[in-house]
Amino acid sequence: MIHVQNLKKEFKKTVKEPGLKGSIKSFFKPKNEIITAVDDISFDVSAGEILGFIGPNGAGKSTVIKMLTGILTPTSGSCEINGKIPYKNRKSYVKEIGVVFGQRTQLWWDLALRETYTVLKEIYEVDDESFKKRMAFLNEVLELESFITSPVRTLSLGQRMRADIAASLLHSPKVLFLDEPTIGLDVVVKDNIRQAIKSINENEKTTVILTTHDLQDVENLCDRIVMIDKGKKVFDGGIDLLKQSYGQSRELRFVPVAVSDADKLNYGREFSLGESDLRVENDGHTVSVRFNNDKVSVEKILSYTLKTLHVKDISVTDADIEEIIKGIYKSGVSPDA
Amino acid sequence: MRKLLKIYKPFTHAGVLLAAQYRVNFVFFVLGDILMCFINFFLWKAVFNSGGAETFMGFSQTDMVVYIFVSFLTSTLAYSDGAYAVGEEIRDGNIAMRMIKPIRFDLAFLFQELGERTISLMLAFLPLVCGVEIYKFAVTGALAFNPLNFVLYLLSLVLSYLINFYFNVCFGYSAFVLKNLWGSNFLKDVLVGFMSGNIIPLNFMPSAVGTVLGFLPFASLTYTPVMIYLGMFDAPTIALRFGLQLFWLAFFFVLQQLIWNASVKRMSVQGG
Numbered sequence: 001m002i003h004v005q006n007l008k009k010e011f012k013k014t015v016k017e018p019g020l021k022g023s024i025k026s027f028f029k030p031k032n033e034i035i036t037a038v039d040d041i042s043f044d045v046s047a048g049e050i051l052g053f054i055g056p057n058g059a060g061k062s063t064v065i066k067m068l069t070g071i072l073t074p075t076s077g078s079c080e081i082n083g084k085i086p087y088k089n090r091k092s093y094v095k096e097i098g099v100v101f102g103q104r105t106q107l108w109w110d111l112a113l114r115e116t117y118t119v120l121k122e123i124y125e126v127d128d129e130s131f132k133k134r135m136a137f138l139n140e141v142l143e144l145e146s147f148i149t150s151p152v153r154t155l156s157l158g159q160r161m162r163a164d165i166a167a168s169l170l171h172s173p174k175v176l177f178l179d180e181p182t183i184g185l186d187v188v189v190k191d192n193i194r195q196a197i198k199s200i201n202e203n204e205k206t207t208v209i210l211t212t213h214d215l216q217d218v219e220n221l222c223d224r225i226v227m228i229d230k231g232k233k234v235f236d237g238g239i240d241l242l243k244q245s246y247g248q249s250r251e252l253r254f255v256p257v258a259v260s261d262a263d264k265l266n267y268g269r270e271f272s273l274g275e276s277d278l279r280v281e282n283d284g285h286t287v288s289v290r291f292n293n294d295k296v297s298v299e300k301i302l303s304y305t306l307k308t309l310h311v312k313d314i315s316v317t318d319a320d321i322e323e324i325i326k327g328i329y330k331s332g333v334s335p336d337a
Numbered sequence: 338m339r340k341l342l343k344i345y346k347p348f349t350h351a352g353v354l355l356a357a358q359y360r361v362n363f364v365f366f367v368l369g370d371i372l373m374c375f376i377n378f379f380l381w382k383a384v385f386n387s388g389g390a391e392t393f394m395g396f397s398q399t400d401m402v403v404y405i406f407v408s409f410l411t412s413t414l415a416y417s418d419g420a421y422a423v424g425e426e427i428r429d430g431n432i433a434m435r436m437i438k439p440i441r442f443d444l445a446f447l448f449q450e451l452g453e454r455t456i457s458l459m460l461a462f463l464p465l466v467c468g469v470e471i472y473k474f475a476v477t478g479a480l481a482f483n484p485l486n487f488v489l490y491l492l493s494l495v496l497s498y499l500i501n502f503y504f505n506v507c508f509g510y511s512a513f514v515l516k517n518l519w520g521s522n523f524l525k526d527v528l529v530g531f532m533s534g535n536i537i538p539l540n541f542m543p544s545a546v547g548t549v550l551g552f553l554p555f556a557s558l559t560y561t562p563v564m565i566y567l568g569m570f571d572a573p574t575i576a577l578r579f580g581l582q583l584f585w586l587a588f589f590f591v592l593q594q595l596i597w598n599a600s601v602k603r604m605s606v607q608g609g
Contacts, residue, residue, distance in 0.1 A: 070437070071433045071436045071604070072604060073601065073602045090436065091439045091440070092439065094436075094438060094439050095439045101433065101434070104431060105434070110354075110358045110359075111354055118347060119351055122343060122344055122346065122347045123344055123438055123439060123440055
């Protein structure tokens with residue numbers, strides 16, 4: 001469905017020296033610098049898949065989306081979607097895709113929401129019958145009824161985002177690109193939007209590519225994740241794989257009855273764990289032990305701890321995806337590096 | 338052609354609705370323009386009164402008054418906001434939202450602006466044309482309305498608008514390089530106002546300057562339609578003028594297409 005090969009995008013950027021002097025200097029003699037926003041990225045997406053595209057701010061996610069939607073022309077490399085090259089034949093290509101940029105709107109700011117849909121109906125040449133059906137469906141999934149007659153500028157962010165998603169789906173696109181569709185929304189609206197995306201994906205086998213900073217989106221929606229950092233791909237695979245590759249660590253937290261008892265414990269010697277597999281922290285009240293679940297089981301750690309000392313409280317937590325990703329963003333190490 | 342209209346008609350419709358949203362704004366805008374118009378009127382009245390001669394450079398006082406008001410009408414109707422609208426979308430990056438739609442960038446703007454224009458057409462056109470004709474009748478005492486000239490004027494006006502639109506779109510695309518058009522847009526408006534004959538008729542200029550300006554695209558914007566309205570051109574001149582208008586329209590249309598094709602390849606979308 002989507003085939004991306006060695007995609008690369010460079011931008012020319014004018015470097016300005018600080019201050020007024022710098023402004024004047026760069027006005028007459030601009031100094032340019034080439035910035036590689038996307039560096040040699042390849043991946044494939046099959047039909048009906050939901051792909052999560054994640055990475056820290058400025059990683060190049062939006063630039064990739066802009067190339068895939070035909071807005072930007074890649075410096076080198078290629079992408080092909082549904083047999084079409086986005087930037088070569090933009091007008092016929094964009095008929096088959098839907099796009100939402102969470103930070104912008106494709107709705108007519110000053111017009112009633114309904115007017116935007118009639119404009120889109122003509123642009124995409126949707127016939128009356130399918131338009132009616134489609135609106136009914138989108139209404140049901142995204143609950144537009146209560147604000148469809150209001151001017152777009154009066155909508156709340158959550159309403160606007162739902163309206164935008166509906167606008168991108170009006171022509172039943174085969175591929176849906178969502179660039180941060182849940183940005184700035186409250187928990188309930190986020191959940192609504194996730195449900196909607198899910199039901200559209202299930203009902204119509206729409207392929208979805210989604211960028212987000214909200215890892216709940218990823219966990220609830222995505223079959224697969226591509227993670228990029230500084231323009232390079234650092235991870236490609238399912239969430240399970242991500243957890244396996246990075247998330248072996250679990251955390252044991254307990255509050256000993258007597259703090260000094262904690263010194264009696266020596267996990268390293270007991271289970272012969274190296275530095276990388278074990279980290280113990282003691283803040284004088286709570287002790288936390290991070291350990292590699294592959295090397296030693298939770299059961300063994302627990303029973304050893306409880307045998308050695310008395311505790312007031314104890315818990316074991318799974319490394320959540322947020323922790324994992326924070327780790328990767330910070331270190332920027334890829335599994336194959 | 339019918340398909341084209343069907344796709345872009347909603348933009349016109351939206352344009353009408355948009356103009357209606359900001360009608361108060363529009364009324365103030367027109368009031369400001371009319372005020373300028375009267376300042377011009379009194380200025381020329383003073384020129385004629387102090388000169389004492391019946392005609393000035395081939396213009397009687399009545400001709401001059403008609404010229405002022407019809408040139409005002411023409412420049413108002415042929416006015417295009419294209420440079421600003423296009424430049425602004427490039428500056429804030431919203432051009433991306435246009436590009437994800439299966440539409441031509443220029444035509445979407447054109448049809449939307451036509452919609453916005455309809456209201457100014459209704460508000461300004463009839464009262465001004467009637468006013469000018471009544472004035473002519475009151476001063477000369479003869480009904481001098483020439484339907485043929487009027488039809489030719491309308492035709493020339495449409496061409497004038499289209500030239501102005503595509504010229505402005507070309508200009509707006511310079512935002513791809515300049516990123517912000519505030520200063521250059523202002524300069525452009527002043528220069529175009531002068532070179533189009535909006536402030537003084539081009540035949541008042543020294544003959545060499547007048548001839549050069551006459552062949553530039555700006556003369557097609559105001560000077561040509563107004564002179565046709567006044568009946569000051571003979572048949573061969575009218576034919577030449579229409580030829581020039583068509584030439585400049587084609588020129589700017591092709592130019593904007595070339596700039597667009599080149600820009601799209603090197604575009605960077607500003608802001609996220």
